[in-house]
Amino acid sequence: MASDATTDTTKRDFLYVATGAMGAVGTAVAVWPLIDQMNPDASTLALSTIEVSLSSIVEGESVTVMWRGQPIFIRYRTADDIAQSKAVPMEELKDPASDAERVTEGQEQWLVQIGICTHLGCVPTGQKSGSAKGDFGGWFCPCHGSHYDTAGRIRKGPAPLNLVLPDYNFLSDTLIKIG
Amino acid sequence: MSGHSSYNPTNPVAKWLDSRLPIMRFSKEHLMDFPTPKNLNYWWTFGAILAFMLVVQIATGIVLAMSYTPDAALAFDSVENIRRNVNYGRIIQATHAVGASMFFVAVYVHIGRGLYYGSYKEPREVLWILGVLIFVLMMATAFMGYVLPWGQMSFWAATVITNIFSAIPIIGDPLLQLLRGGFAVDNPTLKRFFSLHYLLPFVIAAVVALHIWALHVPGNNNPVGVEVKSSHDTVPFHPYITMKDLLAIVLFLIPFAWFVFFAPDILGHPDNYKPANPLITPAHIVPEWYFLPFYAILRAIDFDMWFISAKLGGVIFFGGSILVLFFVPWLDGSKTRSGTFRPLFKPFYWLFIFNFFLLTYLGAQLAVEPYSTLSKISTAYYFGYFLIILPIVSRIETPNPLPASISESVLGKGGS
Ligand code: HEM
Ligand code: FES
Numbered sequence: 001m002a003s004d005a006t007t008d009t010t011k012r013d014f015l016y017v018a019t020g021a022m023g024a025v026g027t028a029v030a031v032w033p034l035i036d037q038m039n040p041d042a043s044t045l046a047l048s049t050i051e052v053s054l055s056s057i058v059e060g061e062s063v064t065v066m067w068r069g070q071p072i073f074i075r076y077r078t079a080d081d082i083a084q085s086k087a088v089p090m091e092e093l094k095d096p097a098s099d100a101e102r103v104t105e106g107q108e109q110w111l112v113q114i115g116i117c118t119h120l121g122c123v124p125t126g127q128k129s130g131s132a133k134g135d136f137g138g139w140f141c142p143c144h145g146s147h148y149d150t151a152g153r154i155r156k157g158p159a160p161l162n163l164v165l166p167d168y169n170f171l172s173d174t175l176i177k178i179g
Numbered sequence: 180m181s182g183h184s185s186y187n188p189t190n191p192v193a194k195w196l197d198s199r200l201p202i203m204r205f206s207k208e209h210l211m212d213f214p215t216p217k218n219l220n221y222w223w224t225f226g227a228i229l230a231f232m233l234v235v236q237i238a239t240g241i242v243l244a245m246s247y248t249p250d251a252a253l254a255f256d257s258v259e260n261i262r263r264n265v266n267y268g269r270i271i272q273a274t275h276a277v278g279a280s281m282f283f284v285a286v287y288v289h290i291g292r293g294l295y296y297g298s299y300k301e302p303r304e305v306l307w308i309l310g311v312l313i314f315v316l317m318m319a320t321a322f323m324g325y326v327l328p329w330g331q332m333s334f335w336a337a338t339v340i341t342n343i344f345s346a347i348p349i350i351g352d353p354l355l356q357l358l359r360g361g362f363a364v365d366n367p368t369l370k371r372f373f374s375l376h377y378l379l380p381f382v383i384a385a386v387v388a389l390h391i392w393a394l395h396v397p398g399n400n401n402p403v404g405v406e407v408k409s410s411h412d413t414v415p416f417h418p419y420i421t422m423k424d425l426l427a428i429v430l431f432l433i434p435f436a437w438f439v440f441f442a443p444d445i446l447g448h449p450d451n452y453k454p455a456n457p458l459i460t461p462a463h464i465v466p467e468w469y470f471l472p473f474y475a476i477l478r479a480i481d482f483d484m485w486f487i488s489a490k491l492g493g494v495i496f497f498g499g500s501i502l503v504l505f506f507v508p509w510l511d512g513s514k515t516r517s518g519t520f521r522p523l524f525k526p527f528y529w530l531f532i533f534n535f536f537l538l539t540y541l542g543a544q545l546a547v548e549p550y551s552t553l554s555k556i557s558t559a560y561y562f563g564y565f566l567i568i569l570p571i572v573s574r575i576e577t578p579n580p581l582p583a584s585i586s587e588s589v590l591g592k593g594g595s
Contacts (some may be wrong), residue, residue: 035357069364144478
């Protein structure tokens with residue numbers, strides 16, 4: 001009898017734990033849709049690629065376009081900008097990247113970046129001709145004072161990383177597809 | 180502390196109800212007869228002021244929600260419509276917006292009171308923890324409320340504050356998208372903030388109920404910090420405390436009303452009267468004044484520490500500055516509750532209060548010298564006070580002698 005009682009208890013314990021575990025899994029499965037609905041929805045994701053024509057941008061100027069609700073900075077860099085960027089030794093960079101890594105080969109004059117400061121997400125100034133470009137001729141974030149250079153690399157201030165590069169490619173010399 | 184009940188209904192309906200749902204008995208015991216130390220000063224009225232403010236925010240909020248539209252294209256205009264066209268809308272909207280500020284004035288006084296009189300000490304630790312939880316919920320509620328008018332400051336506050344989560348390693352970016360419902364702050368963000376802004380005050384109300392429950396088990400602390408010893412030490416809550424609290428609420432309403440009627444926008448920021456624009460960040464973004472001390476701490480960490488980037492470091496200190504409050508009951512080991520009897524504690528306490536004002540000031544300045552260095556010193560003192568000064572002072576200090584009882588402290592020796 002005694003051994004029967006133990007089998008009984010272990011059986012009960014097992015059923016108890018198994019039921020509890022199933023209940024927990026079931027609850028988690030039921031809760032997941034309630035959480036996942038907060039993620040970007042299909043309409044937001046559907047807007048995920050755009051094509052931008054570069055033909056109207058003049059050398060030295062920049063344009064801003066919207067992609068996924070974020071500003072995209074496109075700058076037609078001057079030969080000076082590029083030379084200045086290439087001259088920077090890697091050791092001086094907080095988030096090391098060569099000028100070549102920031103652009104598409106053969107299209108070095110075009111710098112395409114997400115215009116969002118990698119610190120806490122403000123939009124840096126430097127797109128319009130008169131606006132502050134910071135100490136390194138690129139962009140300046142007014143929120144907590146981050147300076148980016150002519151390759152969009154972080155040079156000074158609290159931002160940890162260079163301006164992020166979106167996925168994009170050249171469809172022709174004057175047309176890019178972002179996303 | 181409920182003692183024996185003095186509720187003896189004679190009315191048959193009252194008796195009938197009492198044996199089924201003793202709600203009248205409960206109210207009489209907890210809202211009228213509850214024994215309260217007779218030496219409470221006006222710093223103890225801020226609890227009632229806070230309860231009043233919660234009711235004000237909920238009442239005005241529900242009414243605002245009748246005319247407010249949570250949609251990125253319409254929100255800004257709908258708030259302007261409330262301010263210009265809805266009957267009394269200007270006053271209701273101003274009451275809600277100023278009310279949030281007054282709510283924080285009251286909560287800071289209330290917390291400061293607790294820190295001075297040692298109200299967090301045994302046996303009131305749970306009461307204190309629930310209070311800190313309410314404070315956290317209030318901050319979340321106020322932050323999301325501030326986003327609703329969808330002005331420039333609303334939008335950039337939402338952007339910068341949600342971005343804090345992106346500092347978390349690995350899960351940061353997916354979490355950020357989950358919170359925002361997109362790749363940037365946008366319409367989905369506004370809608371969920373409205374939903375949560377409506378929900379959280381009721382969660383706060385529930386935690387307030389627990390807070391008061393946890394208060395009514397040990398009863399109130401008091402300015403001398405000596406526990407109640409006999410009924411000579413107490414007065415019934417009603418009418419003594421109810422009337423005093425009401426007077427305090429009326430006095431509190433004077434500056435509140437002044438702001439609402441004469442300077443409804445003075446506590447806000449002019450940039451918030453420009454509609455949100457995701458392409459342009461205002462030149463000088465600052466949070467609402469009540470977040471400035473914590474914002475100053477966030478910004479003070481502008482240097483990398485070992486493998487921790489400045490960004491993550493700022494976020495850790497920002498979170499830590501609030502988390503540390505949960506542990507105060509165990510950091511301060513002094514058995515003497517009231518700061519009045521703690522000669523060594525007192526100067527450090529007042530320096531802490533001064534430092535908190537300083538942090539508020541620093542949070543509003545640009546991130547340049549001398550403010551950057553001052554912010555670091557100020558942040559160091561904020562943490563030093565809790566993590567170093569409180570534990571050490573409570574071990575080396577000899578407190579002054581305490582009065583034998585509350586009665587004695589009020590009436591002098593021999594009083595009863
Ligand atoms: C803990 C209590 C609450 C706090 C601290 C709080 C705080 C705030 C703040 C700071 C604003 C921004 C005001 C402005 O700058 O214009 C706001 C707006 C708003 N709140 Fe609340 N709120 C609370 C409770 C509620 C409740 C219960 C509702 C009910 C739905 C509500 C509905 C609204 C609405 C519709 C707005 C947008 C209109 C406006 O901007 O004035 N609030 N809230
Ligand atoms: S968000 Fe750009 S420096 Fe902080």
